[in-house]
Amino acid sequence: MKNQRFVYLVTRQLAGDATPEERDALDELLASDRQLREVYILLFKKPEKVADEEICSHAMQAYTAHFAKIQLAQMQANENGRARNRGRRTKRLLGWCGSAAVVAICWIFVRTGSNEDASHGEASITPTEVTTDKGMKKHFFLPDSTEVWLNADSRLVYKNDPSVAARVINFTGEAYFDVAEKAGRPFIIYANGIQIRVLGTSFNVRAYPDEENTETALLEGMIEVTVDEHPRNKIYLRPGEKLSVRNHAAKETSPGAVGPAAEEATSQKLLVSELKMDPEALTAPETSWKENQLVFDGERFDKVMSKISRWYNVEIEVTNEELHGQRFTADFENKTIRQVLDALQYTAGFKYKLVGDTVYIN
Amino acid sequence: MDATEISHLQRCIATQRAEEAYKKLFLHFYTELLGFAYGYVKQREIAEEIVSDVMMRIWTMEEALLTVNNLKVYLFKSIKNKAINYLLKERNFSSWDIEQIAPDRIVDYATPERSLLYRELDDTIQDAVRALPPKCRMAYSLVRQNGLTYKEVAAIMEISENTVDRHLTIAVKRLSEAVKNYLAY
Numbered sequence: 096m097k098n099q100r101f102v103y104l105v106t107r108q109l110a111g112d113a114t115p116e117e118r119d120a121l122d123e124l125l126a127s128d129r130q131l132r133e134v135y136i137l138l139f140k141k142p143e144k145v146a147d148e149e150i151c152s153h154a155m156q157a158y159t160a161h162f163a164k165i166q167l168a169q170m171q172a173n174e175n176g177r178a179r180n181r182g183r184r185t186k187r188l189l190g191w192c193g194s195a196a197v198v199a200i201c202w203i204f205v206r207t208g209s210n211e212d213a214s215h216g217e218a219s220i221t222p223t224e225v226t227t228d229k230g231m232k233k234h235f236f237l238p239d240s241t242e243v244w245l246n247a248d249s250r251l252v253y254k255n256d257p258s259v260a261a262r263v264i265n266f267t268g269e270a271y272f273d274v275a276e277k278a279g280r281p282f283i284i285y286a287n288g289i290q291i292r293v294l295g296t297s298f299n300v301r302a303y304p305d306e307e308n309t310e311t312a313l314l315e316g317m318i319e320v321t322v323d324e325h326p327r328n329k330i331y332l333r334p335g336e337k338l339s340v341r342n343h344a345a346k347e348t349s350p351g352a353v354g355p356a357a358e359e360a361t362s363q364k365l366l367v368s369e370l371k372m373d374p375e376a377l378t379a380p381e382t383s384w385k386e387n388q389l390v391f392d393g394e395r396f397d398k399v400m401s402k403i404s405r406w407y408n409v410e411i412e413v414t415n416e417e418l419h420g421q422r423f424t425a426d427f428e429n430k431t432i433r434q435v436l437d438a439l440q441y442t443a444g445f446k447y448k449l450v451g452d453t454v455y456i457n
Numbered sequence: 458m459d460a461t462e463i464s465h466l467q468r469c470i471a472t473q474r475a476e477e478a479y480k481k482l483f484l485h486f487y488t489e490l491l492g493f494a495y496g497y498v499k500q501r502e503i504a505e506e507i508v509s510d511v512m513m514r515i516w517t518m519e520e521a522l523l524t525v526n527n528l529k530v531y532l533f534k535s536i537k538n539k540a541i542n543y544l545l546k547e548r549n550f551s552s553w554d555i556e557q558i559a560p561d562r563i564v565d566y567a568t569p570e571r572s573l574l575y576r577e578l579d580d581t582i583q584d585a586v587r588a589l590p591p592k593c594r595m596a597y598s599l600v601r602q603n604g605l606t607y608k609e610v611a612a613i614m615e616i617s618e619n620t621v622d623r624h625l626t627i628a629v630k631r632l633s634e635a636v637k638n639y640l641a642y
Contacts, residue, residue: 142567
């Protein structure tokens, strides 16, 4: 039975006496069974190597008091010893030479304690902002070595504050995150009224306030998403899934839509769907922008235009109402805007004019 | 800090009375030992006293410290003994009461943020942990919260390594079931 095998291999791992074959077998088992892999990640995985031990301030305080106790006890023992046996060799503590020194040493301990606190306060906690304009992309690393690809027209703000456990990002636009696992430091993203909490993963977030939906696509690992108005309703995404949350300010694009059907459409605010994912390459249509591919995967006209507008930094004016209902599937790599529009106009049946920075679509 | 570093500090303290080494050792183990002591006595001040007493002994032992084979095990065992003594003498615990003592919740040393991130899921895990028999829970906690080997756990709990293995097998099985059920919503 698979579960028994899993339990056996895991206990061998925890015991530290797994043979190489057993270690391989566990890796294979985890690779083949997603559920067991999740269980393993949540319960039994090996800890990361912590580079430098962070000293807890409470431990420091405790040590100060503790060592002062030792000094005092030693002082008492010395005095008693001296009183009882003059001439017997007295034990000496390092740096110890009389009662005045006790006060001095305590003061030094306390002093260095507060110095350390002061240096904590000096750590930079002014927020850092990374932005991209339309037509721009950026690739960079956060201080914790999380890798970020930022798509056009996006803004990401973070604070490098070591005194706070959580790594918090505020963000609009589109970005792909490859989050560095850091024990004890949750990675949290605030975007467009949703909150994403991360456990060492690779995922894509598309959160443009003027679009209809905010989308989170998960490629690897596991994340928890909450919508700000319903903080207790937690949605867990598994690899290969995508969450779509309707934005507040989004306009209703189906004109003249009223009545119960339309109301039902607006009330469906959350949708979890499957990604068309290539598990080997860890790519999906939603993340292809990272590799400089402009991809449309059965997307509605408005979304297509929105993507093009940001990708090429153009304004788009549409006068043809019939186009709104159409969906497009296409793949463009290193193409100019004219090439893209040329290709689309044949399938959709529209005409366009490119004047300076503006596209007029008819 | 691995075993060789700990041995090194041990030697410095025993032979050279090096306060820096002693401080390092103290700071490295303090939080862990405090948690372990607290698990028994459930009172912060008493737990702090117990840790301080044990660490005091490490300092005053001088060269005798060199004879300690596994300092980590020694520290845990000392804490456990002092804590149990306290419970027997000051709180009138019976031996049976002592047998039932086990941690209430486990902060996994590999995923400490789990309780912050996945509140509901972590609650499910902690419920499953609390449903484990006390010895089983204690063994699992020492392995997953304190990162101890089976050998070290066996020494601290004064049981055989086989028994530790059996405890861990039960724990792994039950916790896996609980998490699988939770995820399969």
